[in-house]
Amino acid sequence: MVQTVQSADGTTIAYEQDGSGPPLILVGGALSARQGAAALVPLLAGDFTVISYDRRGRGDSTDTPPYAVEREIEDLRALAGAAGGPVQLYGHSSGAILCLEAVAAGLPVDKVAVYEPPYFTHRVKDEPWQVFLNEIQALADAGHWSQAVEAFIRHTGAHFDEGIKQSPWWPAAVALAPTLPYDLTLTADAVVPEERFGSIAVPVLALYGSTSPDWAAAAAAAVASSVKDGHQGIVPGQGHGADPKVLAPFLIGFFRD
Structure with missing residues (x-):
């Protein structure tokens, strides 16, 4: 319950x-x-x-x-x-x-x-975390949730191909895209x-x-x-x-x- x-x-x-x-x-x-x-x-x-x-x-x-x-x-x-x-x-x-x-x-x-x-x-110097956070925030704010999730997954270093978007869990993940900046804020500069x-x-x-x-x-x-x-x-x-x-x-x- x-x-x-x-x-x-x-x-x-x-x-x-x-x-x-x-x-x-x-x-x-x-x-x-x-x-x-x-x-x-x-x-x-x-x-x-x-x-x-x-x-x-x-x-x-x-x-x-x-x-x-x-x-x-x-x-x-x-x-x-x-x-x-x-x-x-x-x-x-x-x-x-x-x-x-x-x-x-x-x-x-x-x-x-x-x-x-x-x-x-x-410290990862090639891409400051705030730059990537701003990128994900902009995608989420613009309603490009699928792009935000894809960019986040690629950023983690995990394997990504277009077939992932046909996975049963993909719609649920996309629905949570607006919260990705929260996790990036938590991680900060890693x-x-x-x-x-x-x-x-x-x-x-x-x-x-x-x-x-x-x-x-x-x-x-x-x-x-x-x-x-x-x-x-x-x-x-x-x-x-x-x-x-x-x-x-x-x-x-x-x-x-």
Whole structure:
């Protein structure tokens, strides 16, 4: 059943809650709504009260411009309040960055697990992130949502061909194009903010897939070393989109320990 909670700025955040036990909020990355966690939820619901939600501007959640990372942190604070907090967080990709930023901002959390936050551990000088963010923002504002999604996917380095546009998931991804600037704002210059994350004292598990590009392992190492109680884990045989059946035991083991 879909439930809602009001964020501090009046934005309605839609979420679903399954299972029983300590509350665990799942935070998706770019081009994902709460349904993106559908296969992972039942694998965790035996141990946790799993909360999957639509980040602002997605699915059944509303939006209130202008965007700011602080507003997304307020959304998580509202969800934690509804769950009776403190909570545990699991974030994927840019959703992982949101989790870390929320904890650094003081969100009451017991533990955090992140999977492949898109940090590259060094400044990319050939294309400043703000230039690409402005390009995606312009495409989204002009209603060129399909072009925005294509440009974003190509920018990540993932393989893209025109056949992708015939995939069953393509229309849903295109519908989320206006939120791409939010994820790019979260990622910023793709450098781990070590000073800010240095205030994070709760246990943090930084995961990456064994078949992912080198940046994923480097990002996990940088995150783990920047917090006070950081740990790394490698998920065998997986890339950026890990199989929930392979990933779930890592999360259960970490959050239950």
